Amino acid sequence: MIINIPDNSDFSIHNIPFGIFSTTDRAPRAGVAIGDHILDLAAVAELDVFEFNTAVLEKDTLNDFIALGKSITKKVRKDIQHWLQEEDSILAGRPELFVLQSEAQMHMPVIIGDYTDFYSSIEHATNVGKMFRDPANALLPNWKHIPVGYHGRASSIILSGEPIYRPQGQTIPNGADQPVFGPSQRLDFELEMGFITGKNTQLGESIPTDEAEDYIFGMVLFNDWSARDIQKWEYVPLGPFLAKNFASHISPWIVTLEALEPFRVSGPEQQPKVLPYLEYNGEKNFDINLEVGIAPEGSEEQVVCRSNFKYMYWNMAQQLAHHTVNGCNINVGDLYGSGTISGKDEDSYGSMLELAWMGTKPLTMKDGTERKFIQDGDTVIMRGHSQKGDVRVGFGEVSAKVLPAK
Amino acid sequence: MIINIPDNSDFSIHNIPFGIFSTTDRAPRAGVAIGDHILDLAAVAELDVFEFNTAVLEKDTLNDFIALGKSITKKVRKDIQHWLQEEDSILAGRPELFVLQSEAQMHMPVIIGDYTDFYSSIEHATNVGKMFRDPANALLPNWKHIPVGYHGRASSIILSGEPIYRPQGQTIPNGADQPVFGPSQRLDFELEMGFITGKNTQLGESIPTDEAEDYIFGMVLFNDWSARDIQKWEYVPLGPFLAKNFASHISPWIVTLEALEPFRVSGPEQQPKVLPYLEYNGEKNFDINLEVGIAPEGSEEQVVCRSNFKYMYWNMAQQLAHHTVNGCNINVGDLYGSGTISGKDEDSYGSMLELAWMGTKPLTMKDGTERKFIQDGDTVIMRGHSQKGDVRVGFGEVSAKVLPAK
Numbered sequence: 001m002i003i004n005i006p007d008n009s010d011f012s013i014h015n016i017p018f019g020i021f022s023t024t025d026r027a028p029r030a031g032v033a034i035g036d037h038i039l040d041l042a043a044v045a046e047l048d049v050f051e052f053n054t055a056v057l058e059k060d061t062l063n064d065f066i067a068l069g070k071s072i073t074k075k076v077r078k079d080i081q082h083w084l085q086e087e088d089s090i091l092a093g094r095p096e097l098f099v100l101q102s103e104a105q106m107h108m109p110v111i112i113g114d115y116t117d118f119y120s121s122i123e124h125a126t127n128v129g130k131m132f133r134d135p136a137n138a139l140l141p142n143w144k145h146i147p148v149g150y151h152g153r154a155s156s157i158i159l160s161g162e163p164i165y166r167p168q169g170q171t172i173p174n175g176a177d178q179p180v181f182g183p184s185q186r187l188d189f190e191l192e193m194g195f196i197t198g199k200n201t202q203l204g205e206s207i208p209t210d211e212a213e214d215y216i217f218g219m220v221l222f223n224d225w226s227a228r229d230i231q232k233w234e235y236v237p238l239g240p241f242l243a244k245n246f247a248s249h250i251s252p253w254i255v256t257l258e259a260l261e262p263f264r265v266s267g268p269e270q271q272p273k274v275l276p277y278l279e280y281n282g283e284k285n286f287d288i289n290l291e292v293g294i295a296p297e298g299s300e301e302q303v304v305c306r307s308n309f310k311y312m313y314w315n316m317a318q319q320l321a322h323h324t325v326n327g328c329n330i331n332v333g334d335l336y337g338s339g340t341i342s343g344k345d346e347d348s349y350g351s352m353l354e355l356a357w358m359g360t361k362p363l364t365m366k367d368g369t370e371r372k373f374i375q376d377g378d379t380v381i382m383r384g385h386s387q388k389g390d391v392r393v394g395f396g397e398v399s400a401k402v403l404p405a406k
Numbered sequence: 407m408i409i410n411i412p413d414n415s416d417f418s419i420h421n422i423p424f425g426i427f428s429t430t431d432r433a434p435r436a437g438v439a440i441g442d443h444i445l446d447l448a449a450v451a452e453l454d455v456f457e458f459n460t461a462v463l464e465k466d467t468l469n470d471f472i473a474l475g476k477s478i479t480k481k482v483r484k485d486i487q488h489w490l491q492e493e494d495s496i497l498a499g500r501p502e503l504f505v506l507q508s509e510a511q512m513h514m515p516v517i518i519g520d521y522t523d524f525y526s527s528i529e530h531a532t533n534v535g536k537m538f539r540d541p542a543n544a545l546l547p548n549w550k551h552i553p554v555g556y557h558g559r560a561s562s563i564i565l566s567g568e569p570i571y572r573p574q575g576q577t578i579p580n581g582a583d584q585p586v587f588g589p590s591q592r593l594d595f596e597l598e599m600g601f602i603t604g605k606n607t608q609l610g611e612s613i614p615t616d617e618a619e620d621y622i623f624g625m626v627l628f629n630d631w632s633a634r635d636i637q638k639w640e641y642v643p644l645g646p647f648l649a650k651n652f653a654s655h656i657s658p659w660i661v662t663l664e665a666l667e668p669f670r671v672s673g674p675e676q677q678p679k680v681l682p683y684l685e686y687n688g689e690k691n692f693d694i695n696l697e698v699g700i701a702p703e704g705s706e707e708q709v710v711c712r713s714n715f716k717y718m719y720w721n722m723a724q725q726l727a728h729h730t731v732n733g734c735n736i737n738v739g740d741l742y743g744s745g746t747i748s749g750k751d752e753d754s755y756g757s758m759l760e761l762a763w764m765g766t767k768p769l770t771m772k773d774g775t776e777r778k779f780i781q782d783g784d785t786v787i788m789r790g791h792s793q794k795g796d797v798r799v800g801f802g803e804v805s806a807k808v809l810p811a812k
Contacts, residue, residue, distance in 0.1 A: 113519075113560065113561060114559055114560050114561050116559075117644075119644060140642050140643060141578075141583070142576075142578075142585075142639055142640060142642065145576060145584075145585050146576060146585075146639075146640055148640070148643075148644055148647075149644070149647055150556070150557070150644035150645045150646075150647055151556070151557040151558055151559055151647065151651065152557055153520055153557055153734060154519065154520050154560075155519060155520050155609075155734070155735050155736065155737055155740070156609055156734055156735055158609065164609075164610075165610045165733055167732035167733055168731060168732060168733075169731060169732050170548075170551060170552060170681060172547075172548075177547070178551075178678070179548070179551050179552075179681065180681075181681045181682070181683060203561075203562055203564065203570075203652075203653065204570075204571045204812055206812075227732070230732070233548055233552075234548060234552055234554070235643070235644075235645075236546050236548065237546060237554075237641070237645070238523075238525060238554055238555070238556035238641075238645040238646065239556045239641075239643070239644040239645020239646075240556075240644065240645075241554075241555050241556050241557065242728070242729075242731070242732040242734065245557065245732070245734040246609075246732040246733045246734055247609065247733075272584070275576060275585065275586075275587045276587070277587060322648070323648075325574060325575060325648070326573035326574055326575045326633070326636070326648040326651070326652040327571055327573055327574075327652045327653075327812065328559060328561070328562055328648065328651040328652055329561050329562055330561065331561055334561070406610055406612075406733065
């Protein structure tokens with residue numbers, strides 16, 4: 001191996017995720033994470049080894065690189081895997097091509113045109129239904145027929161590490177008939193994953209489930225911050241708005257669908273049978289271990305949730321087929337959130353709302369303080385990785401601190 | 407006047423709206439509509455009369471021009487008004503600067519980053535509530551406290567003139583417990599106006615109502631197509647999705663807020679009193695006459711609705727203050743729909759759903775056919791203009807034909 005890769009690194013030779021980074025001496029450009037390093041793709045391009053217009057690697061977004069299409073991006077990943085493993089490859093003896101991640105600054109990997117959030121975990125939807133509606137009929141009638149989704153705000157999707165302010169807004173106190181204004185008292189995270197599309201469609205075009213994965217470039221971790229008290233008052237009848245659009249965080253490295261191939265698994269059985277346009281063949285779920293930690297200000301992190309992406313009821317192919325069945329067009333760089341990823345066990349729930357069950361079961365932090373929701377000064381960290389034998393492919397983390405309301 | 411302007415033109419000397427057009431001999435660029443002509447701003451720039459980097463006028467979108475800020479865009483509009491009226495101005499004797507609208511192709515005036523749709527007509531919200539919920543309590547409890555809004559799809563917003571396919575999707579037949587798939591049977595228009603922001607904010611920043619109009623560059627007509635049957639089945643609990651994102655149309659010319667100044671009027675009294683961040687001073691509604699016509703295939707147009715933008719309960723300043731009160735950031739080129747603009751009279755309702763009252767009062771077309779919703783082959787045309795004495799400022803039209811489902 002050309003470069004040392006620590007054991008258990010998320011960024012193993014099997015991964016090769018893409019991102020945008022900068023250094024003190026050079027502007028944002030494309031790179032891949034390998035171990036603790038970044039392989040500088042703009043610098044590699046100067047060796048004249050790529051057979052495409054490498055200007056796309058010198059941009060501050062991956063959109064144009066991704067838009068080259070999978071035939072090229074897959075080859076780049078394969079070439080890099082090969083070069084990293086061949087002792088006499090073009091990367092050998094060129095330490096200047098590698099930048100320590102600790103010495104680089106990461107940037108948003110793509111310009112997100114449109115952002116859609118789904119609601120595709122049956123455990124999450126059931127928990128929410130039990131809390132807010134009828135425990136005996138927790139799922140709404142449409143839930144098992146439609147991968148329910150809604151549009152979100154693209155402008156406020158930001159990179160891991162950037163702190164956020166607690167949002168302010170209207171809420172309705174229990175029993176009151178007039179709303180009040182102030183900082184949200186029920187700030188929550190949502191453990192999600194997001195996929196990024198790598199191919200455009202035209203308006204009027206639909207993507208069948210068996211072609212959908214050709215349109216997916218890769219995946220990131222996604223924290224879809226939610227202000228539960230604002231949401232409760234505003235969301236009828238047109239859905240969440242200010243409860244969500246103050247910020248969402250993504251992890252910096254886009255893990256390609258190719259890197260996730262070894263971790264395919266079957267999804268849950270779907271009963272009742274879905275409509276034909278939502279039927280699919282093969283294994284379309286992915287076994288990705290997920291965890292969420294909370295680090296109160298000045299205190300150690302406490303892991304509060306361990307979940308897995310494989311629990312999703314609706315898979316990404318179904319989500320994309322549904323999204324486009326009416327002819328809605330998609331673009332390179334669009335982001336699609338999974339919805340909160342909860343499992344069956346109480347410690348696998350993907351939000352504080354569920355973990356602390358509407359505040360009735362507070363969680364205890366390592367410093368002894370309790371949490372019903374997220375407090376000012378808390379840092380929320382999400383991690384994800386797949387593992388099969390010695391093969392590990394991970395996402396790193398998405399992490400952000402909550403500052404007091406402005 | 408340097409150029410002849412027909413009486414009653416929407417594009418009078420008082421207007422000067424901005425758009426993007428192309429001709430057979432030159433690529434898309436910025437222009438202003440004047441009478442039946444377009445003044446080619448890229449060509450005017452070659453006369454070296456502007457004191458900013460005129461490269462922004464040669465782009466295929468107005469985003470960078472708008473981003474120069476109102477101090478510049480207002481001066482450009484004033485200069486053009488002056489030059490058009492002075493017989494010996496720099497425009498005199500230069501017919502090559504003017505292109506007939508009939509000989510130009512219009513393009514999307516901006517790249518829309520994010521699109522938000524409000525629901526701000528009390529008459530529309532009341533009508534919908536009467537039809538689908540409780541006629542005695544038609545408005546939901548939050549409606550008079552919040553300018554209710556939700557995020558929509560930016561990618562499928564297209565320019566007037568482009569035909570659309572009838573969307574397909576899941577619907578639930580009356581009394582059934584299993585959905586079916588097929589073309590929407592309840593395709594509807596929504597008569598809306600949209601405003602376009604001209605200034606960015608940072609995440610965490612809020613815009614007070616008395617500064618909101620500084621962030622609004624101008625307005626367009628907006629047809630927010632809706633598939634009522636798809637919406638009914640999908641929208642709980644996260645709002646409309648495929649019922650809306652198959653297409654929305656905007657008119658090509660952005661009418662500036664400056665051009666609309668003479669038409670300010672007071673909005674309806676807001677009771678109960680709104681929260682302080684939604685209070686505002688001055689006249690923030692605009693008197694803009696609106697109409698909708700339906701032209702069945704091969705038949706004359708029938709006007710089915712006459713409404714007015716002044717009816718809006720929530721004004722644009724309140725919408726923008728609300729949108730950003732949680733710190734949500736906005737960008738140049740974002741679009742904000744008003745929601746369906748209905749008035750009190752039955753012929754002022756801004757959608758077929760209301761005009762034909764859920765199909766119970768079909769409208770008769772000029773060819774004798776009836777309409778409960780929009781049929782294949784129908785062209786829907788929306789027009790808008792303000793008038794005060796001799797001063798007329800108009801929007802032209804937004805028009806589109808519905809093709810059969812693919």
